[in-house]
Amino acid sequence: MIVQIPSSKRLAVTLFIGLLLGSCAGRPEGVLVPVKETSANASKVDVLVATTRKASPAPGVLFSGERGREPQLTEIEISIPPDSKRSIGQVQWPTRLPADPSKDFATLSVNELTPDKARGWVREHLPKSRRVLIFVHGFNNRYEDAVYRFAQIVHDSRADVAPILFTWPSRGSIFAYNYDKESTNFSRDALESMLRRVSEDPKVGEVTIMAHSMGSWLTVEALRQMAIRDGRVNSKIQNVILASPDLDVDVFGRQMDEIGPKRPKFTLFVSQDDRALALSKRISGNVDRLGQIDPRQEPYRSRLEEAGITVLDLTALQVGDRLNHGKFAESPEVVKLLGNRLIAGQTVTDSKVGLGEGLGAIAIGTAQTVGNAASVAVSTPIAIFDPNTRRSYGDQVGRLGESLGGTVQSAVGQ
Template structure:
């Protein structure tokens, strides 16, 4: 195990870090260049740090906390990037900076905040991945919301990650620790009359937490709340056979599922080593069998980002760091538009499996994908749990999903 962790550390280590403790609010300077602001509601199962510069640490809290946070984004920057300050306090002219922090003590206060910030009744719930500090997930969500230009109210669910390359097992157990809290947060949100629909966007290890919470909801109620319309799993760090069981056990009808995958994802390659060389959902080639047929039967849309280039040396954060992809999330998936009309143009290197049928998006795609994307959209159909179980895991004529 130690050998695997060492390999994972070498693969995951990237960048030179940034100053810790950026959560202390700073004031915007009068007459400074105009900045953009993202207001978000943050729910967490992390333990309070007692330090206003960090707010919460990576340890587990027996009760969840709510916080209202505003993040200022500088005017001159490249989409897909987070401008971390080189020194503290941050300079809002050039850096991402927190401008307001307010603790919310009751659910009623949280509902009031949502009513004041509602965007067309759409809610986005973001769940971060492995090796994240509280501030990492806050700034990442602010970047996604700003760069995607989405019209949705952003809600961050951040779970207790120790933000250490050697804490993979601790982080994974923290997702299990947090699944009921996320389920309860989704229920409260769904009961709010100001909410028309909810999109869940989860990344990496956070996809496990999202799936487990939806599975719990489905087991309790027989199905996921219908207001949870879309679930987007980016670089899902999930054993693919476990995902199939989670999908079935959440009941029917399902939300619409979209997964972003990439076969060159080095972080998922490390995760596969740690977990005993088990195939991760985020690293499959959705154009190959048996994945293609099984995705089609399950009504799951897979978008292959293998040929997409971004500033992420690990190829693990393409969904947020590629301007085209983050805009796809905000402009199309978040508004319920299809990915199968002729208006989609994401440039080179994106391949899509729409409802399991391989089509090209852009000009360069996997070798098995050749049909144009403007083909007629196939309707999204629901299947019974029994059908889906056999669809995703038990095809005697195909190789197992883990091969």
């Protein structure tokens, strides 16, 4: 007997298989056991990790996907192999243990910290900019996944920051979507408390938050709670970057209203070919996910302009991620953009953006028609929608058109 599966179900099955193939099968367990030998050519990234996960008794695992009673703090130093041994944007997982620091990501040290020692860690690692970067991972991430991925982002972006990771209880399973979603709700208060402690430290000058996928829901909820509790988000939290946000677009609009007008600057990374978010959309009642919107189309275009939100559309960007869900971390160009501009709170749509930075980016100004915007984006892997680009848009298109030898036609005046 042959059972016919409806097309909608076939899509869901296909996406689940894709997620399964993209999982961490085959990696050795226990990569967080510190290695005894190091490599002179390797780089080091020291990360402060706060978690609401339950401690694991397994060596080198540290924390499981279950929920802990109290937040825990850990300092972890990661060794990253030389650039000649790896591609920028990639985590070089060891195939066997102990890891070889000359070619693998490896753990150098792990130290539990008290809240007072964590405060001292932040002050000791603050750069001259006094900037802190807090990263919140997404769905289907084990503790070590989040640690190594964040270390890769910090290293490859060359961000001038004190790096802090907030990792919540994800079971690291494609079949635990609802559990993971509830774990973000479980972790809202802890993230809000951490954000408040960091931003209220007089030694800290500025805080940037970067969240991926389901971690975007957790991040925006924590900021919403802070705004409701304190009347506004702390002014030191100046920039929020949401990469492939797994967020209901209607809910996000309400969250922005409740955070209020005195909110941080928001930047979104979206991609209409994000297969993981396509599955999330289907699971979540077929409501658009924020990370899949087309910023040139209404009603999003007007709403983004009104909210002052910058969007980087990565749909045309090709990376090795089969699901197109991790472009922000795997593209060398985007990772550099994160470190050079977004984490530092700078605009990405001034005259310096373009082939000079290896981006091939074009600013999609809000004064354009949708048709003209599409014509301008030809041959450009990153399209930037910025509600503040009206005045300078003509100059940007002209410069890019000259750089590409006429392959991009200006929409201005058409």
